[in-house]
Amino acid sequence: MKAVILAAGRGERLRPLTDDRPKVILKVANRPIIEYVMENLNPFVDEFIVVTRYMKEKLIEALGDEFNGKPITYVDQRPGDGTAKAIGSAEGLVDDEFIAVNGDIYFEEEAVRALIATFRRENADAALVVKHFEDLSHFGRIEVGGNLVRAVLEKPGKVPGYANLGIYAFKPDVFDFISRTQLSKRGEYEITDTLNLMIEAGKKVAYAVYDGYWNDVGRPWNMLELNEYLLKTKLKHDVRGEVEPGAVLIPPVEVGEGTVIRSGAYIIGPVKIGKNSRIGPNCFIRPHTSIGDNCHVGNAVEIKNSIIMDNSNAPHLNYVGDSIIGENSNLGAGTITANLRHDRGNIRVEIKGKLEDSGRHKLGAIIGHGVKTGINVSIYPGRKIGSGSFIGPGAIIDRNVPPRSLVVVRQEKEVRET
Structure with a gap:
């Protein structure tokens, strides 16, 4: 057949x-x-x-x-x-x-x-x-x-x-x-x-x-739902990379060959990490997170219930919650994804020009491939950043960003002579 x-x-x-x-x-x-x-x-x-x-x-x-x-x-x-x-x-x-x-x-x-x-x-x-x-x-x-x-x-x-x-x-x-x-x-x-x-x-x-x-799997939040299901039901504790003294892994955690888990990393399974990635030192990876091959999750970074695809980095002082980050993307120091409305209402996402109720009261950013963010970028819940975009330092992403966009915050500076 x-x-x-x-x-x-x-x-x-x-x-x-x-x-x-x-x-x-x-x-x-x-x-x-x-x-x-x-x-x-x-x-x-x-x-x-x-x-x-x-x-x-x-x-x-x-x-x-x-x-x-x-x-x-x-x-x-x-x-x-x-x-x-x-x-x-x-x-x-x-x-x-x-x-x-x-x-x-x-x-x-x-x-x-x-x-x-x-x-x-x-x-x-x-x-x-x-x-x-x-x-x-x-x-x-x-x-x-x-x-x-x-x-x-x-x-x-x-x-x-x-x-x-x-x-x-x-x-x-x-x-x-x-x-x-x-x-x-x-x-x-x-x-x-x-x-x-x-x-x-x-x-x-x-x-x-x-x-x-x-x-x-027709919408981004369906990917998060499937990711959670697969990690909950299919994952086995299997560590093939290096785990330094002082790192904590609470099973089940899968770690691919060539990956290094640095001291101070605290990982609560189910979590899946691919090959040749660098995790830590001093980061917190929470349940239902998958991190691909050749990724870097660095110091003072927290990741929860998210998908980070191959060759992408959250290297410094980042929070990534209920989010998807495509391949070859990099978050600048202090880039934060918000994932909860103050009124705790369901997050609505623009799909084909119309707002759709995701059915989730926690949903972060959907970031495409080859995206770069500068330092201290804040991203509202349910916002999408198109592939190939650059988000400049200090930007607040409160609406969707089309592919290959440049978002720059310009501030007038007061100059005084002394």
Whole structure:
């Protein structure tokens, strides 16, 4: 059985982290999101077909030509947007039943096992994984009858029911129905419309109920949620670097080869630190933090519940709370991320030009790749700094900063002759 992984999208809602790379290779707990997808598909498939478009060269560079010894085939998404076009791009590469999944979600192996068991037990033409939610405001509703799906409906509002999780099994005749799928109101060719066409034609579409953890990594705070889950449930205490006398590690803490934990560092797990990083002296790293390869966390720095990607630094007198810092970024001495409103209300974040409630009352900064801040920079909760930007000394970031911006505070000086 082959797996078709949809990885063509840019991930507009994850900007600025996707300013210069596809969303599926963003790292959570120091691994690209798509690797978790492949890892949980791995026991059930013998080949991966990855559907690409946006910055496909970076995706290919990140994954290579195999995963756990199984080949990866790349295919460009056909013209047009949407999941139906993406899955249809694999036509000619599969000639038997196959799995198709969104490349930017997290699920456990049990979801795939339940899907395949249901698909084969029902001798279905298609099957999908569903999960029960009390609020379907952000999901299409799956209407079921007995063991089969009766219809895939529009978002019904704040009501309970089954939601589609973006994990499917198909027989090859799905491609005939994809070719007949029309453009949706959203301007996309959607696989849910394909499923409705199949049901109307009398095809059997089954469903498997999954009760485990699932995350649609569509917004920055979803990355923090997934990071926390992975560190809580998957991390093992494994120290491969050097720990100086006077440093304290409270398990579980994972430390990669070549990393040095200096004296006075106090680390409360679960925390994951990559290879060849420098931690301390005299810093405080709190739970649910992942720090990538070749990073520097220095003196009098506190980091809590955050993601710091490869080659980035918080070297002097910094506080990083509930934040994401992209690759190759550097925080100047005294740069602080605020993560809590005075009224303790939920943090709202601008997503595609509209403010969205993150559902979190603690959320810090979302800082892109290659960002540099000067000394004593203060960043308001939920603010985004675009990749390649420079923030000058003393700046207060109370609004989002576009990519490749220069933010400078100019102050008039009083000059007196003596």
